[in-house]
Amino acid sequence: MSLHRTELGESGQRVVFCHGLFGQGKNWTQAAKALSADHRVLLLDMPNHGRSPWTQRFDYLELADLVAAELGEEPVALVGHSMGGKIAMCLALRHPHLVERLAVVDVAPVRYESGREFVGYIETMRALDLGSLERRDQADEALREVVPSPTVRSFLLQNLRRTDDGWHWQLNLDLLAEHMDELVGWPGDELGDASYDGPVLWIGGARSDYISDERAVEMDRRFPRNRRVLVKDAGHWVHSEQPEVFLEVLRRFLA
Template identity: 85%
Template sequence: MSLHRTELGETGSRVVFCHGLFGQGRNWTQAAKALSEEHRVLLLDMPNHGRSPWTETFDYLELADLVAAELGDEPVALVGHSMGGKIAMCLALRHPRLVERLAVVDVAPVAYPSGREFVGYIETMQGLDLAALGSRSEAEDALREAVPNPVVRSFLLQNLRRSDDGWHWQLNLDLLADSMPELTGWPAEALGEETYDGPVLWVGGADSDYIADEHAEEMDRRFPRNRRVLVKGAGHWVHSEQPEVFLEVLRRFLA
């Protein structure tokens, strides 16, 4: 399986980005362009997202191995947000020689209690009558009541594509809906006692609850060389809510 990729920059060390649920590699374009003057940047569409192939099951270890296969032999700086952060953490734990350093954005190596909000978004997308859809604006109108936040609505609609046979979602919606316990979970037992000893940066949103004090013990156990930064005025989407601050924090870490 080969994942869809976008590459920027011609010199410097390698930086690879892993996006979150419902996202695509291009979500990181702004940061990638800024970093491409000093780094070779790789944006990947995660499996079951964007233009990458679909898998039959959702398993963080399998997804980490698929991403690892895209990296080659040169160690990289790996950056992952939310679902992509869990993939990146699993990759670093399973293939530490491939990861020179790791930046995790607003997610911890733990299982979260619920994915009800995500399930609601998936059900809304599944309920859209694609056969009767005439335009993207019609799709936005159809989602407006269920997804009143225009930023979230636009984010979800980036996954809607039109081809010769009509409209379709690029996301593997059925698999994601059926795999919510695995998606919000964390494969602690399967990872055994693996740890990653390279430098790790956690960038959390001060207004987010994805990283809490009770997560610190597991963060320190799995990733002993970590430091944590909370960005004011940001929730879960740190890199889009405070892009300049996020970029500066990441630049310092990469340096």
């Protein structure tokens, strides 16, 4: 299986981005362009997302191995948000020789209580009558009641594509809905006592509770050389809510 990729920059350290649930590699384009003068940047579509192939199941260890296969043998700086952050953490724990340093955006190596909000999005997207659509703004209007935020609707609708035979979701919605428990989970038992000794930076949103103090015990156990930065006026989507601050924090870590 080969993942869809976009590469920017011709010299410097390699930086690889792993996007979150419902996302695509292109979500990181702004940061990638800013870094590409001094770094070689790789944007990957995670399996079951964007233009990458679909898998038969959702398993963080399997997904981490698929991403690892895209990296070659040169150690990289790995950046992952939310679901992509868990994939990146698993990759660092399973293939530490491939990761020179790791930046995790607003997620911890723990199981979260519920994915009800995500399930609601998926159910709404699956219920959309794609056969009756003539224009994209009709899909936007159909999602408005369940997804009132125009920013979130726009984010979800970037996964809607039109081909010669009509409209389609690029996401593997059926698999994501079926495996939501695994998606919000964490494969701690399968990872055993694995830890990663390279430098790790957590970038969290001050308005988010994804990397709260009670989750720091597992963060420290798995990644002992870590430090944490909370970005003011940002929630879970730190890199899109405060892009300039996020980029400055990431630049300093990469340096």
